[in-house]
Amino acid sequence: xxxxxxxxxxxxxxxxxxxxxxxxxxxxxxxxxxxxxxxxxxxxxxxxxxxxxxxxxxxxxxxxxxxxxxxxxxxxxxxxxxxxxxxxxxxxxxxxxxxxxxxxxxxxxxxxxxxxxxxxxxxxxxxxxxxxxxxxxxxxxxxxxxxxxxxxxxxxxxxxxxxxxxxxxxxxxxxxxxxxxxxxxxxxxxxxxxxxxxxxxxxxxxxxxxxxxxxxxxxxxxxxxxxxxxxxxxxxxxxxxxxxxxxxxxxxxxxxxxxxxxxxxxxxxxxxxxxxxxxxxxxxxxxxxxxxxxxxxxxxxxxxxxxxxxxxxxxxxxxxxxxxxxxxxxxxxxxxxxxxxxxxxxxxxxxxxxxxxxxxxxxxxxxxxxxxxxxxxxxxxxxxxxxxxxxxxxxxxxxxxxxxxxxxxxxxxxxxxxxxxxxxxxxxxxxxxxxxxxxxxxxxxxxxxxxxxxxxxxxxxxxxxxxxxxxxxxxxxxxxxxxxxxxxxxxxxxxxxxxxxxxxxxxxxxxxxxxxxxxxxxxxxxxxxxxxxxxxxxxxxxxxxxxxxxxxxxxxxxxxxxxxxxxxxxxxxxxxxxxxxxxxxxxxxxxxxxxxxxxxxxxxxxxxxxxxxxxxxxxxxxxxxxxxxxxxxxxxxxxxxxxxxxxxxxxxxxxxxxxxxxxxxxxxxxxxxxxxxxxxxxxxxxxxxxxxxx
Amino acid sequence: xxxxxxxxxxxxxxxxxxxxxxxxxxxxxxxxxxxxxxxxxxxxxxxxxxxxxxxxxxxxxxxxxxxxxxxxxxxxxxxxxxxxxxxxxxxxxxxxxxxxxxxxxxxxxxxxxxxxxxxxxxxxxxxxxxxxxxxxxxxxxxxxxxxxxxxxxxxxxxxxxxxxxxxxxxxxxxxxxxxxxxxxxxxxxxxxxxxxxxxxxxxxxxxxxxxxxxxxxxxxxxxxxxxxxxxxxxxxxxxxx
Numbered sequence: 001x002x003x004x005x006x007x008x009x010x011x012x013x014x015x016x017x018x019x020x021x022x023x024x025x026x027x028x029x030x031x032x033x034x035x036x037x038x039x040x041x042x043x044x045x046x047x048x049x050x051x052x053x054x055x056x057x058x059x060x061x062x063x064x065x066x067x068x069x070x071x072x073x074x075x076x077x078x079x080x081x082x083x084x085x086x087x088x089x090x091x092x093x094x095x096x097x098x099x100x101x102x103x104x105x106x107x108x109x110x111x112x113x114x115x116x117x118x119x120x121x122x123x124x125x126x127x128x129x130x131x132x133x134x135x136x137x138x139x140x141x142x143x144x145x146x147x148x149x150x151x152x153x154x155x156x157x158x159x160x161x162x163x164x165x166x167x168x169x170x171x172x173x174x175x176x177x178x179x180x181x182x183x184x185x186x187x188x189x190x191x192x193x194x195x196x197x198x199x200x201x202x203x204x205x206x207x208x209x210x211x212x213x214x215x216x217x218x219x220x221x222x223x224x225x226x227x228x229x230x231x232x233x234x235x236x237x238x239x240x241x242x243x244x245x246x247x248x249x250x251x252x253x254x255x256x257x258x259x260x261x262x263x264x265x266x267x268x269x270x271x272x273x274x275x276x277x278x279x280x281x282x283x284x285x286x287x288x289x290x291x292x293x294x295x296x297x298x299x300x301x302x303x304x305x306x307x308x309x310x311x312x313x314x315x316x317x318x319x320x321x322x323x324x325x326x327x328x329x330x331x332x333x334x335x336x337x338x339x340x341x342x343x344x345x346x347x348x349x350x351x352x353x354x355x356x357x358x359x360x361x362x363x364x365x366x367x368x369x370x371x372x373x374x375x376x377x378x379x380x381x382x383x384x385x386x387x388x389x390x391x392x393x394x395x396x397x398x399x400x401x402x403x404x405x406x407x408x409x410x411x412x413x414x415x416x417x418x419x420x421x422x423x424x425x426x427x428x429x430x431x432x433x434x435x436x437x438x439x440x441x442x443x444x445x446x447x448x449x450x451x452x453x454x455x456x457x458x459x460x461x462x463x464x465x466x467x468x469x470x471x472x473x474x475x476x477x478x479x480x481x482x483x484x485x486x487x488x489x490x491x492x493x494x495x496x497x498x499x500x501x502x503x504x505x506x507x508x509x510x511x512x513x514x515x516x517x518x519x520x521x522x523x524x525x526x527x528x529x530x531x532x533x534x535x536x537x538x539x540x541x542x543x544x545x546x547x548x549x550x551x552x553x554x555x556x557x558x559x560x561x562x563x564x565x566x567x568x569x570x571x572x573x574x575x576x577x578x579x580x581x582x583x584x585x586x587x588x589x590x591x592x593x594x595x596x597x598x599x600x601x602x603x604x605x606x607x608x609x610x611x612x613x614x615x616x617x618x619x620x621x622x623x624x625x626x627x628x629x630x631x632x633x634x635x636x637x638x639x640x641x642x643x644x645x646x647x648x649x650x651x652x653x654x655x656x657x658x659x660x661x662x663x664x665x666x667x668x669x670x671x672x673x674x675x676x677x678x679x680x681x682x683x684x685x686x687x688x689x690x691x692x693x694x
Numbered sequence: 695x696x697x698x699x700x701x702x703x704x705x706x707x708x709x710x711x712x713x714x715x716x717x718x719x720x721x722x723x724x725x726x727x728x729x730x731x732x733x734x735x736x737x738x739x740x741x742x743x744x745x746x747x748x749x750x751x752x753x754x755x756x757x758x759x760x761x762x763x764x765x766x767x768x769x770x771x772x773x774x775x776x777x778x779x780x781x782x783x784x785x786x787x788x789x790x791x792x793x794x795x796x797x798x799x800x801x802x803x804x805x806x807x808x809x810x811x812x813x814x815x816x817x818x819x820x821x822x823x824x825x826x827x828x829x830x831x832x833x834x835x836x837x838x839x840x841x842x843x844x845x846x847x848x849x850x851x852x853x854x855x856x857x858x859x860x861x862x863x864x865x866x867x868x869x870x871x872x873x874x875x876x877x878x879x880x881x882x883x884x885x886x887x888x889x890x891x892x893x894x895x896x897x898x899x900x901x902x903x904x905x906x907x908x909x910x911x912x913x914x915x916x917x918x919x920x921x922x923x924x925x926x927x928x929x930x931x932x933x934x935x
Contacts, residue, residue, distance in 0.1 A: 514784065616821050627796060628753075628764070628797060631799045
């Protein structure tokens with residue numbers, strides 16, 4: 001590992017799906033001689049790109065887990081984390097950006113700024129990560145880098161400025177013009193490994209000069225020296241680069257590069273930009289909170305002499321055992337040293353340390369401030385802070401978004417059940433956006449995640465890695481039963497056939513209530529029901545609530561008042577009155593016009609205004625009542641109340657309706673009576689289920 | 695209590711015929727008052743009156759978010775329910791809720807074409823067909839006339855009527871015409887069929903019909919109850935005392 005922290009770059013590569021992140025990383029590794037052969041993400045050789053080491057990733061051609069690697073370029077050490085583009089795996093982007101110092105935002109020159117581009121940009125903003133943009137796929141039909149730069153400005157609000165202009169586009173892409181050096185750059189050799197600098201073609205001179213002026217004007221806003229030099233027409237490369245770097249580090253400027261990773265064009269200048277424009281660990285302000293001083297922020301210094309402060313950002317249970325990826329912000333993690341997990345206050349002895357290259361590792365003796373590495377055999381959670389003994393600092397963890405979709409899973413057999421449990425324990429530990437729990441009411445195992453793909457991948461991994469076959473389905477809705485009118489009851493429980501018998505009479509009424517789930521009131525006078533049996537009556541009524549007479553759903557919103565009864569000197573007992581109460585409940589319930597209620601969710605959808613109509617239509621189709629829509633400029637917020645039963649699979653529907661640009665949140669609102677047609681459907685399904693069970 | 699009983703007992707009937715709306719399709723009505731006197735409350739009551747008749751109301755707010763507007767309705771409805779001792783308030787509320795749609799706009803970007811676009815979104819998808827629109831918080835500047843004319847076209851096209859809240863200022867309420875219409879509003883007054891003014895006098899808030907409404911109107915007939923901001927008939931108030 002490089003000891004000069006100024007020559008270290010920790011960067012992430014993030015983008016929308018299929019923008020070319022993994023392909024770009026593959027080229028970076030090749031040109032830095034980290035790997036000696038290029039393999040395509042979904043190539044015919046079936047090997048797959050270096051960073052997609054999981055079988056599922058190779059098969060599907062998608063990145064599922066973020067992967068870390070490192071390389072050297074121009075005497076700089078560049079640590080790279082390649083991240084997934086699907087929103088389903090957003091936690092990988094979240095955790096990576098939390099610990100990285102800079103990022104490359106990859107954009108497709110045809111697709112431009114897409115839905116996940118917006119999300120990863122927000123994530124970069126959240127963690128204040130400076131970035132440079134790479135407009136990829138300039139070899140494709142329809143490539144339009146200047147449109148993409150405009151979109152960066154309009155849709156993401158970036159002060160985006162072109163650092164290059166293309167020499168040719170689409171099939172004719174031959175190279176780029178570097179606007180800082182004012183030279184044409186070509187990429188020769190079988191894999192574009194040889195960079196050749198030439199004079200700018202004549203037909204591009206005017207455009208290059210114009211774009212350079214724009215670049216200088218933009219950068220001059222951040223440098224008085226550059227402003228003066230511009231006025232005197234004596235702008236040097238170093239001055240211009242320094243001004244651009246200054247503005248990039250504060251996220252006030254986004255330099256834009258272009259090329260085609262797949263066609264081996266534009267990658268080497270991008271690497272130059274990483275070393276010239278993106279921050280080293282010392283350039284980034286990292287803060288911890290002093291727990292002994294009312295959480296006062298404390299600036300961390302990337303000095304190996306200082307006490308250790310490090311953040312665990314990823315866990316992986318792999319072939320080498322439990323691996324904890326860690327970023328060291330201050331101090332030095334050495335083999336044999338001792339650190340404290342701030343959350344658990346447990347002392348941890350540092351065992352083996354490693355540096356990762358996709359799924360391969362290299363053992364090292366220490367991880368110093370400013371670097372990312374991995375520890376073995378540490379029991380912790382993502383987001384845990386580790387410090388030297390005696391220090392009471394903690395770092396803010398990463399933002400964990402709430403799951404948006406749930407599935408019920410059922411193991412195929414008992415062995416699968418055990419393995420499924422192990423798998424769920426591991427996956428939920430590794431991925432905070434993947435949750436698993438047993439629903440108390442329906443007894444189903446429910447898994448929740450960020451999207452259908454997210455859950456699909458975990459179900460497949462359960463099958464492959466844990467041999468746990470499961471079937472999946474929509475989770476059951478927690479219906480309720482209640483009554484809608486007052487009804488009287490007068491029930492005698494009598495079993496007097498000789499010997500000790502049972503006798504109890506309970507009379508009163510039941511009525512709907514909105515105050516509580518169940519209210520019991522005794523207005524019995526004159527001892528018609530002896531006082532000692534009143535609690536038994538209440539217990540009898542309560543026992544009926546767990547499974548309602550109508551469809552065995554829990555009963556709520558009932559007030560029961562007993563006002564009369566009768567007892568027998570010998571045969572009355574707690575048991576007798578419990579039974580009498582049960583009978584009274586059934587009698588009254590049938591007369592009280594019981595109905596089924598379903599959970600209604602408050603669903604708030606945030607969507608670009610252009611999709612407002614289709615979104616409202618989709619909610620309307622789901623028996624949703626649209627409360628209103630709020631205009632927020634280019635976006636609008638639609639508030640609705642929708643039955644939970646209709647929301648299954650909605651995240652996928654919403655994504656396809658809005659090109660992935662809308663999001664929604666869902667929370668419980670209240671219970672409402674199910675319409676008659678739906679009630680009949682529920683009854684029919686319940687009867688079918690009973691038949692199947694029988 | 696049935697919905698229709700609630701409507702019959704509603705003092706708003708004094709502003710129009712008992713079973714019909716106060717305005718006809720394409721008609722404009724406005725409630726003029728200074729800030730905080732009760733314009734929104736009265737408009738919500740007009741809306742609830744329509745909702746109880748199963749007529750759809752589109753409530754447009756320039757100032758308040760959806761949640762706040764929704765709270766207005768809940769509060770006013772609750773006051774009405776308490777006043778008339780409604781037995782099944784929740785059920786009635788759930789029955790009328792689907793007839794209401796709230797839209798909010800930032801005042802600086804509101805325009806009639808934008809509103810028409812939003813309306814089309816609703817009607818084309820078969821989601822909501824308003825019979826009445828309430829526009830709360832639209833500023834009545836000198837350039838408002840053109841917008842109002844366009845709105846009138848829209849209202850006629852969709853056969854609906856529109857109620858506006860108009861904030862007046864102290865000096866404007868001094869300079870009025872013979873009917874009591876503030877001078878600042880007179881350049882657009884011809885576009886309105888009904889004008890209602892809310893005039894605080896001491897602890898009372900008088901509801902004055904400045905233009906239009908029922909031919910039987912009694913200028914001294916209606917007030918807003920300061921405690922609940924519900925409209926009330928002076929005769930009922932006297933009977934209660």
